[in-house]
Amino acid sequence: MKEWMAVGLAGMAGAVSRTAISQMVGYPGGFPYGTLLVNLLGAFLLCALIAAAPLRQQWKAAVHTGFLGSFTTFSALSAELSRMIADEQWGTAFIYVLLSVGGGLLSGLAGQRFGKGRVKP
Template structure:
């Protein structure tokens, strides 16, 4: 089980890094982190709310390993503090609202999709 989670975690971390590379922006707003966190909220809710024809090991590897390392609360926190430190209070508040409310909405969408089928 640990091996599956470790491999999936490595793949999630690499994917997270690649999203950051592709989305290089001059903006002070952390779009890449917001994107991976909202996508991760949807994906985790989607996977955990479904009866998928995959093993428990694979489901844990995807949820804990891949999605766990793909999303990043620590980057969200540091980016928020950096914006506050730079005097960009409005952007920091917007980022917090989009991240928290958006994460809940995306999780709800992922969960509701399964319930509707």
């Protein structure tokens, strides 16, 4: 299978997964918990996979770029932050940035540690 086709098919699966999770979680209290969840989960999974499983280029492109690239969403985070700022929800916007960036970093570090623990020397 061509690499671009693998990325496209995996990307479709990632986008559908993100949409399903976001719809299940919703926006309780007007806060974008669904977007936050998929971004933190995506950071964890990407770092865990990089640390644990050296993949062939085609699979790496499909999983990392295709699935996880479409599963996580910087554009939704930006749109939600823009809405919060336009609505002058400064505290909520600050918490969202802190949880998204700080939480993403911590999730990535946790994923890396988890992934390294899966590699047998």
